[in-house]
Amino acid sequence: MPAMTLSAADISAALAAIAGGDNVVSDTAKMGAFLNEPRKRFHKTAVAVVTPPDVAAVQAVLRWANDAGVGIIPQGGNTGLVGAQVPLHGTEVILSLARLDRIRSVDTAAGVMTAEAGVILENAHRAAEAGGMMFPLWLASQGSARIGGVLSSNAGGVNVLAYGNARELTMGVEAVLADGRLYQGLNALKKDNTGYDLKDLLVGAEGTLGIITAASLKLYPLPEDYETAIVNIASPEAALDLFQLMRQRAGSRLNAFELIPWIGLDIQMRHGMLDADPTASASPWYALIELTRMAGTAAGALQAALEAAFEAALISDAVVAESLADRTRMWAFREQMSECQSREGPSIKHDVSVPIAAVPALITRGTAAAEKLVPGIRPVPFGHIGDGNIHFNFSMPVGADAKAFMAQFDEVLHEAIYEVVLDLGGSVSAEHGIGQLKTELLQRVKDPVALEMMRAIKLALDPNGILNPGKMLG
Amino acid sequence: MPAMTLSAADISAALAAIAGGDNVVSDTAKMGAFLNEPRKRFHKTAVAVVTPPDVAAVQAVLRWANDAGVGIIPQGGNTGLVGAQVPLHGTEVILSLARLDRIRSVDTAAGVMTAEAGVILENAHRAAEAGGMMFPLWLASQGSARIGGVLSSNAGGVNVLAYGNARELTMGVEAVLADGRLYQGLNALKKDNTGYDLKDLLVGAEGTLGIITAASLKLYPLPEDYETAIVNIASPEAALDLFQLMRQRAGSRLNAFELIPWIGLDIQMRHGMLDADPTASASPWYALIELTRMAGTAAGALQAALEAAFEAALISDAVVAESLADRTRMWAFREQMSECQSREGPSIKHDVSVPIAAVPALITRGTAAAEKLVPGIRPVPFGHIGDGNIHFNFSMPVGADAKAFMAQFDEVLHEAIYEVVLDLGGSVSAEHGIGQLKTELLQRVKDPVALEMMRAIKLALDPNGILNPGKMLG
Structure with a gap:
């Protein structure tokens, strides 16, 4: 980022002139909601928060910032866990996408929804369901996470197994580049081999290459029902064998396969986080397994698969959900796994x-x-x-x-x-990204040529380094 | 591309010194197999064809070419339809990946195969099946297309519906960059949010950003069986309604849904391309529909869905395959659609x-x-x-x-x-890419900001413009 030459007051005044005075906040107390992130690990302030009312205003802010050398941090629902959406230096401006919150279209026949970056994930779910479809990306934070952040962090969640992560669920994006140009990459095409995959470059870039303002998202038919169970397993090895068996028998109907250790049940029961025990009996490990069932398909596939698993001695006990309440409790057990530790x-x-x-x-x-x-x-x-x-x-x-x-x-x-x-050939950030939490780690563990390619691309698309400065690449 | 200063003889000598004399061809007749592409539309010659024996030799060739300013065209099976893999100027060197033809590993537990760029697609299929898995990318040209070209063109095929195109089937790539550096991005991870999506940038880039030398590819469990039918439909509108019905009922079990007009049957029957009529009766349009059936799932889902389609008056007649011979004939009918026109x-x-x-x-x-x-x-x-x-x-x-x-x-x-x-908001190249056939078209129809981003990325990763010069971006 170029050296700052403008005062904080100059910056706020310039932003107010561009985006409207009502859309700029620079009072520290009022910026609290934008600065306090879930982990409470990052404590730098920002010069101001600007909340542009439309895409043109996002463009105007970036045009100005690029000329003035002011760092811009795009922010959605402020639910990220690695500090990508909050300041690193204290001299940046946070650009909130919260007011770009329109669902532009839902096309059930084409299986695509166009949502602006500020749409809350849960509202995207509702809009899809209103059209008889689903947008299959579920996160614990879906009540506040916004589409722009979900895409910029390439969020995952519990149904990646069947439907893929945010990247795989995105057909195209619209984004404002560092100098204010608008990349118009929205589309509703399942196949389009006309050039480089810019969409996937912007998705997961944590706002360092451009600011996503809208996205066309894949919709899927709503299953008629789900078959859900919690099974007792002796070890992670058995869980893996069971996963292979389920995949052999259910193929892409296998919607979720989540491993949970006994301690998770123990903590949640001790702290009254569950109204009843969702498991069949005590076990060192559990797996939550779910299959989708489409209209016209006979029920019972999960039950039959579990019988095969019993015969193969992969599971010792199981409970299959018999009601929506059962299923809800099973999922609560899984989804409270992160929260329960804090107790x-x-x-x-x-x-x-x-x-x-x-x-x-x-x-x-x-x-x-x-x-x-x-x-x-x-x-x-x-x-x-x-x-x-x-x-x-x-x-x-x-x-x-x-x-x-x-x-x-x-x-x-x-x-x-x-x-x-x-x-083991793994990744130090599977879902949550790099942000500011893992920049040093990334430098140490990533293929050096990959880092060089990333830096070359960053320089090509953001030569003044104003987009989320210091994040991801350090 | 920088002006050529080396003579053809100099170039061949340099290549021979790097990759071994046996691996360099410059005789026009001997280069025929590399120059004659399927459409016979592109007729420029090359200075030489080099076939490096290993990745290190690919690196050495590029290091030399980058310094010498010699254009390099990566080539796999030479099956591309837009001229990406053959010369545009006549001054380029073709770099064949044919000798990088090792399957490095097949890990059925992890669901991943690592194949070198020169592996013929059909051999990749066989390697997966030998491990009880499948690599679900099927093309008419699979007997000669090679993995590097399949990925560089982001090939599609008949099962994109269920499994995605080449990009979605690729977990990671290894690639040599313009200056000979090796990007080591092979991995077996379903989730990895550690930086920009370089894999998807290289896949579909038609060799203009780097030369893919190997890839880690997703494997899927082999279905126990398929349910396949050809149905009679009145119109494309009815086909679309039928598609929605099938998707509602079969979800991701819907493996293929292909539209075929009556003229295709007429031509194939008149020219003796089918041993029997694969359809139930005459119809203006047909759809070939296929569902996968995993082990332990009851048969008959397709039959039941077709009965629902009859009741909804979406189809007027149908034939469900009752033997492998039936299924093979149905697929031959579909796969001969391109070839039959030439008759x-x-x-x-x-x-x-x-x-x-x-x-x-x-x-x-x-x-x-x-x-x-x-x-x-x-x-x-x-x-x-x-x-x-x-x-x-x-x-x-x-x-x-x-x-x-x-x-x-x-x-x-x-x-x-x-x-x-x-x-209609569509794409002028759904599957086949841009190559040299559609460069001018791309300039006219693509979002101008997208083109600027593409050029900036190309310049960042290939500043001397030696990788497949003039392709895609013109």
């Missing part, structure tokens, strides 16, 4: 992925490394085993001092886990 | 896509435009209606003069069809 003090978290065959090794070796470092530490590995993506979290030992635990072990445990992940 | 003289072809709801309008309006231009012209629109991708071909009128037909109408008919396509 037991701080935890040290890793969002990692490995080739799926390596998940058992990841859990075994990662657990051994952690227990060697911190006797009594409580591993809570859970998540998307079918994607090889484990949220490998560790709760502090019972009775430990919270502050001392974090101060002493946060860094070293990260190092130990990432070492195992990299040794 | 009736030349045809003018368009590989286009529109939002799927607009397919009927595309066919109606395109047919009207063509018939206005050329009375008696025979429209042969067929293909992937579920992807909105129609191969909108036109055979010359019965008894017309072949040469005069092409000379008079090739250009103007293209213009007329592309006008309809663009008006």
